[in-house]
Amino acid sequence: MSDPGSLAGARSLLAGPGPVCVLTGAGVSxxxxxxxxxxxxxxxxxxxxxxxxxxxxxARAPELVWEWYSWRRGRVAACRPNPAHEALAxxxxxxxxxxxATQNVDGLHALAGTREPxxxxxxxxxxxxxxxxFRAEHPRxxxxxPWPPRCPECRGALRPDVVWFGEALPSEExxxxxxxxxxxxxxxxxxxxxxxxxxxxxAFEAKSGGAAVIEVNPEATPLSEDADLVLRxxxxxxxxxxxxx
Ligand code: OAD
Numbered sequence: 621m622s623d624p625g626s627l628a629g630a631r632s633l634l635a636g637p638g639p640v641c642v643l644t645g646a647g648v649s650x651x652x653x654x655x656x657x658x659x660x661x662x663x664x665x666x667x668x669x670x671x672x673x674x675x676x677x678x679a680r681a682p683e684l685v686w687e688w689y690s691w692r693r694g695r696v697a698a699c700r701p702n703p704a705h706e707a708l709a710x711x712x713x714x715x716x717x718x719x720x721a722t723q724n725v726d727g728l729h730a731l732a733g734t735r736e737p738x739x740x741x742x743x744x745x746x747x748x749x750x751x752x753x754f755r756a757e758h759p760r761x762x763x764x765x766p767w768p769p770r771c772p773e774c775r776g777a778l779r780p781d782v783v784w785f786g787e788a789l790p791s792e793e794x795x796x797x798x799x800x801x802x803x804x805x806x807x808x809x810x811x812x813x814x815x816x817x818x819x820x821x822x823a824f825e826a827k828s829g830g831a832a833v834i835e836v837n838p839e840a841t842p843l844s845e846d847a848d849l850v851l852r853x854x855x856x857x858x859x860x861x862x863x864x865x
Contacts, residue, residue: 626849630834630862633849638805639717642708643797643822644855646724647811647837651856652699654726658813673784678750682777686767689780693744694762696726704810704855705732707863714865719800721793723812723819725782738793738800740819742782751776789818801825810836811855814843823847836862 634640646656657664667688671677678685701709709732712718721738722729727745729737748755749771758780763769768777783789797819801807807826814820823843827833835847836858844850851858 626851627858627861630849630851631864633806633832633834634711634808634863636805639719639800639803640711640715640806640808641797641800641804641822641826641831642711642718642720642808642810643801643812643819644708644720644722644724644729644810645812645814645819648704648708648722648855649699649702649724649726649728650811651702651704651854652726652728654696654699654724654728658815669785673782674786675784676786678779678784682768682779683765685779686765686769689744689782690762690767693758696728696744699726699728701728701732702856704859705729705734707859708810709733710865711863719797719804721797721800721819721822723816738797740783740789740793740797742780742790744780744782746781747778748781749774749776750779754778755781794818797822798825801831802829804829804831807831807833808836809833809843809847810859812837812841812843814841 650656656662672685672688705728712734720734721740723741725741725744727743745758747758752774754771754773771778801822802825804826809823823833827846832848834849835843836851836855838852838854
């Protein structure tokens with residue numbers, strides 16, 4: 621657990637004036653029961669991203685990719701926001717100058733009440749067409765096979781509206797996240813291994829813009845060295861303390 625000095629330092633930074641930008645990763649949802657990617661039980665320990673999370677994989681085996689995303693959707697649908705999501709949502713309600721960007725596709729920040737989180741890697745509960753501009757919510761319950769489902773407008777294959785390896789991030793979300801990182805006074809980075817760019821690069825944008833960077837993570841990451849304050853602990857335990865009004 622973090623030392624009391626760092627906790628107090630983080631509390632006072634986060635209570636002060638000036639915009640706050642938050643970047644979250646899979647670790648913020650770990651205590652909700654959503655698997656992370658790179659931990660001991662992480663998804664990328666049992667599955668190969670190049671077989672499931674690339675445009676080439678979808679072109680080669682769309683049914684397998686749908687099956688995997690349906691399984692993930694089912695797991696996430698059973699999960700609820702945890703005290704970390706809730707503390708971040710309360711921070712956003714309390715002050716109007718918080719921008720939250722997330723790499724997570726689980727939708728738990730919005731479910732906890734964060735308004736308009738910037739979902740840099742998309743959302744498991746949306747689908748889009750591979751052929752036309754059709755986009756829609758995925759129903760909360762599973763869509764049955766045959767997979768992939770077809771676009772109601774052009775009969776093209778529907779795919780999960782998530783970012784796969786080798787794909788660009790949604791430009792609107794990325795540019796708003798970058799602008800918020802550059803303009804903020806405090807940048808809070810929670811539960812990410814900090815190895816997937818460009819999302820992880822937001823911490824460096826913030827740092828070079830003069831922000832104080834606070835990391836919340838039980839483990840060291842490549843971002844730790846550049847952080848001004850490091851809080852070693854679980855997001856669901858640390859954030860309610862650091863963000864309590
Ligand atoms: P990772 O699985 O790479 O990293 C999860 C991080 O959360 C690690 O640094 C853990 O130490 C930390 N962690 C674990 N439990 C935690 C807890 N209770 N509280 C706080 N932190 C905890 O997940 P991401 O960094 O989010 O991309 O991964 C980034 C991207 O890589 C994902 O969005 C996904 C993946 O491939 C795509 O699918 C495009």
